[in-house]
Amino acid sequence: xxxxxxxxxxxxxxxxxxxxxxxxxxxxxxxxxxxxxxxxxxxxxxxxxxxxxxxxxxxxxxxxxxxxxxxxxxxxxxxxxxxxxxxxxxxxxxxxxxxxxxxxxxxxxxxxxxx
Numbered sequence: 001x002x003x004x005x006x007x008x009x010x011x012x013x014x015x016x017x018x019x020x021x022x023x024x025x026x027x028x029x030x031x032x033x034x035x036x037x038x039x040x041x042x043x044x045x046x047x048x049x050x051x052x053x054x055x056x057x058x059x060x061x062x063x064x065x066x067x068x069x070x071x072x073x074x075x076x077x078x079x080x081x082x083x084x085x086x087x088x089x090x091x092x093x094x095x096x097x098x099x100x101x102x103x104x105x106x107x108x109x110x111x112x113x114x115x
Contacts, residue, residue, distance in 0.1 A: 001104070002027055020079065090112050093111050
């Protein structure tokens with residue numbers, strides 16, 4: 001089992017920055033992919049960014065150049081640094097991990113960007 005706890009959401013003005021954190025616990029060594037998804041009201045959940053165990057990183061086109069995903073293995077934590085935020089980035093952000101043949105989700109953290 002892998003447990004994920006997000007933190008760092010909040011309200012920010014357009015153009016501002018936020019950093020989300022996702023603390024992982026449990027069977028961490030079995031994680032093959034870890035990253036962030038988001039879901040805006042009335043929309044499907046979408047991938048924002050993820051890190052694969054071989055080091056590859058993927059970003060959604062809408063966040064490339066503005067968001068940066070990183071991980072601190074010593075702290076078992078994955079971060080999402082979000083810069084130049086736009087109102088359309090408003091959503092609940094979820095941490096997600098794939099391990100063995102399962103996946104885990106965090107509880108989500110709200111990010112609201114005002115115009």
